[in-house]
Amino acid sequence: MMRRLPLILFIAALAVGPQLLPEFTVTLLNYIGLYAVVALGLVLLTGVGGLTSFGQAAFVGLGAYTTAWLTTVHGVSPWLTLFIGLALTAAVALTLGFITLRMGGHYLPLGTIAWGISLYFLFGNVEFLGGHTGITGIPTISLLGWELKSGREFYYLIWLTVLLAMLALHNLLDSRQGRAIRALKGGVIMAEAMGVNTARAKIVIFLIAALLASISGWLYAHLQRFVNPTPFGINQGIEYLFMAVMGGIGHVWGAVLGAGLVTVLKQWLQDWLPTLLGQSGNFEIIVFGMIMILVLQRARDGLWPMLARWAPATTGPRRVPQADALPRRPAQTAGTLLLDAHDVTKRFGGLVANNKLSLTVQAGEVMALIGPNGAGKSTMFNCISAVDPATEGEIAFLSASTADAASRDLAGRGMSRTFQHVRLLGQMTVLENVAIGAHLRGNKGVVSAALRLDRAEEVRLLAEAARQIERVGLAEHMFDAAGSLALGQQRIVEIARALASDPALMLLDEPAAGLRYREKQALADLLRKLRDEGMGILLVEHDMDFVMGLADRIVVMEFGEKIAEGKPEEVQSNPRVLEAYLGGVE
């Protein structure tokens, strides 16, 4: 209850606000609300997803102009134009997203700058949209028979929208899809290996951000009752981003805080800067620009985290989620051929990194791939996991070729992996990180997440993640931020994450690196147990004690080729292996 107190106070203050405050303040609050809706979209897009847009104002304009034109010229009901505006916005956002999101991250913002500018000039020059004078006489909105004529009345619609958008966003982030979106920042390779369609996730968040902007535009048009191109230009688009960054780009509340701060500060600066400088003009942008630079240099998380420190802290231990187990894939009997890589060759330009390399992994065995630095082990790993496909050769997983598969397809087929350089999302809890591994074992989408229709599935996914965390022995760290763990433990978390996908084959990239002696023993015990349960394990590892004690079979590589294969004792006594490791001049 204590934890909810600030929220309840905030909502209560919002509710009574218009009854007590002067007209001017209510108007200011209306604008803050409208801006906050747009900034919320940017929190999702930029803060959570790591993409950005300077063209949000143009989406606002699209929503505003759609309703303005349709209601005034064609007499369409505002409630209908809301959806027409959203549909139009969606079409534009999808097109823009499809074009730019396939390329490097910076093409989207550049594309949105260009699109923001061209739409602004379009609004200003199209005759039926009123050119630079715009469209006037936009009708009011009626809500269940209540006509929202004054700003005080409209206020409630605006802030209801803000609160609903915040709630939906909050719900979304705390879900299977939300974890997939948050995984975007942890790197595309990791997310894809866990079965996340990252391209789709990126387009979805860009779409959501655009739709929120469009809603804000619709509200704006019916609040102001006239539109002209000015508030939809690129400068306003930049200001929206500033709001989100200043408030706290990674936090839902940051959007509201930023919208409030920028709006109030702007009002204030516009009052006294011209007096101070003896000229008229929008000089507040000088201050905003400099504040932005400082915020990015000194407090990249924005102001919200500083404010949130004052909120009452969460108390008491969190409950470990309990639910029925998720359905599992049929177990493989020991000895079944899981992975069959045959004559795999990988070339980078003229360089041959792997040359006709073959290896197999069966259910219920640990296969180790070893060799000196630069022998081509990682390349082979990448070929098998479809991160970087082989140039020649055949790789079959569970008797089906992987030639055309993306790494997320292999995740769905039962191959999971860990990474040499740990790829966890440091600020998320261990539980959430591991739950990303179970991504493909759920199917609820973004809408169900936002509306909380996904809870039954969600608790089963989290319970599965919790079980895997207990299985690897990290139960006491379940609710800790993954980044706060020691590197050795982080590697174990990666194994739990891989296990959460219920794999038939696990690829482990140097799982013992950075582990202490006892941790290594525990890891070896765990891997033996998994092997005995019928799992196939392929590992790359440098720690020879670890490998020799654990592996059933070993493949030794040098210069991209297989130089030996066999049981640990055979490999250890092989003169070529000794030569490869210790070298020789003569």
Next chain:
Amino acid sequence: MNSMNINHLHDHEIILEARHLRVAYAKVEALHGVSVSIRRGEIVTVIGPNGAGKTTLLGALMGLLPASGDFIYLGKPQTGEREVERLVRLGMTLVPEKRELFAEMSVEDNLLLGAFDRYRSGHRDHLETLDEVFELFPRLAERRAQVAGTLSGGERQMLAMGRALMAKPKLLMLDEPSLGLAPLIIKEIFRIIGELKKTGVAILLVEQNARAALQISDYGYVLETGEITLEGPSSELATDQRVIEAYLGLGHKH
């Protein structure tokens, strides 16, 4: 280990001494209090299995990684931020494991850039140095106009070494110069390293190829999981059974 300084060229000045060196990546310590010293005209090698922390050690010495510990260079303790550029100015240079060549530039341009810092601080002898490097690596002279990205593995290593020598270093650090090279080329590279020693430059050679490294060096350290587990004159280490154990885990059969 009382005999450890027998071959340590006692009369030569110490170029670099690092004591109690620690490097932590995120939360895990990659080096736990490592101490090494290198004298003028001496080749010191650090050998050890993959993942022991050899590259980390060089990265720390060169200022590429934040490290704690004492650094004494040319008799003076190094204080303040150990930025790579400052250390280059002082005569330290590193040939990294990945070579880090300027792939789209010619061999000659790559070499000239090796003298950038000397050029910037007013020396204008880069053309003479270039001739010296070409003398040492005639292969590079033949390919001076070729784009670095199209060189063979051995030529790339030669270029990386030649580029480092353009800075006229006092301390040359080589990270796995034999990495990924065919035996014949390795032999050639090691021959050149041996020749470099005659010029008086101190060489710190990090190698996985222990046999070759111990053959050519004066003194050796064995690095295992972030700690020096063995050190001594290279001739002694070369016959020490414990070196083989460190590499192949033969000592702890299960």
Next chain:
Amino acid sequence: MDLQILLLLGQDGVTNGAIYALLALALVLVFAVTRVIFIPQGEFVAYGALTLASLQAGKLPGTVWLLLALGTTVAVIDGWRLLRDGQYGKLPPLLIFNVGLPLLAAGALTVVTPANWPLSLQVLLTMLLVIPMGPMIYRLAYQPLANASVLILLIVSVAVHVTMIGLGLLFFGAEGVRTPAFTEFSFELAGAPLQGQTILVVVASALLIIGLYFFFERTLYGKALRATAMNRTGARLMGIPPTLAGKLCLTLAAAIGVFSGILIAPITTIYYDSGFLIGLKGFVGAIIGGLASYPVAALGAILVGLLEAYSSFWASAYKEVIVFTLIIPVLLWRSLTTRHVEEEE
């Protein structure tokens, strides 16, 4: 449309295109070396043109005060660091460059008015006043974030852009300027009048591009910049500090911007905020070159200039819409032709 108009528009297009090409080259350069998408590139164009106009009008350009303020801030921040590290030897150059010279300029300009100076000296003075802001802005805005992601650097760029626009309004007011033509010379070509100023712009741009080519191909500093763009770690190991590369790069970008501004000031009316759109058109060119290829970027920029000129004839109101919508098919084409999986930092 007859041949005469065709040629006239082509002339306009090539003139503007040449300027966009210069800016596109600067943008590609800055991005390659520092990973900064240099949105404020256009502000240097405006600052250059407006500073020159102020000098010619006998006014003290506000850029003097900005230079002094930026320089002083740099001197305070770096001076404090030098004092802390005991590197006293580096203090005098720091103070002279960042505070001494701007003070000298401010002092001198309050005494003499360069309104009647020869054009070449006015141009030189303009460059001396505006170009040093490039490295200063690198020091203050970008250097502390040198390891940040492209995205963060881009947002910083936008913040710098916004700040410079606001300051531009403060210093130069809302009115536009057009400086007198450098030359009144003109002749007819195939029935269309060809202005000397046009030829001057094209020739000067071409010369600058050739100069840049020599800088990058023939000088060790130019090579060092290319080396940094290719391999940051490799460059550091050669003793090429990223900050030096960054400052050098922004000096060049600022110089190209100011030079462009001075060249177009007699052709187009320049307002405090004109630089943004001009710079962005350079960007469209740079993006055609994938932010990587110098020749394609330059050609792309000239294409943008031509497209702009011809569309201003057919649909002048939609000129900007057409130019900026061009980026969509360009991006589509690039996204379909480049296969590239990017791993974020």
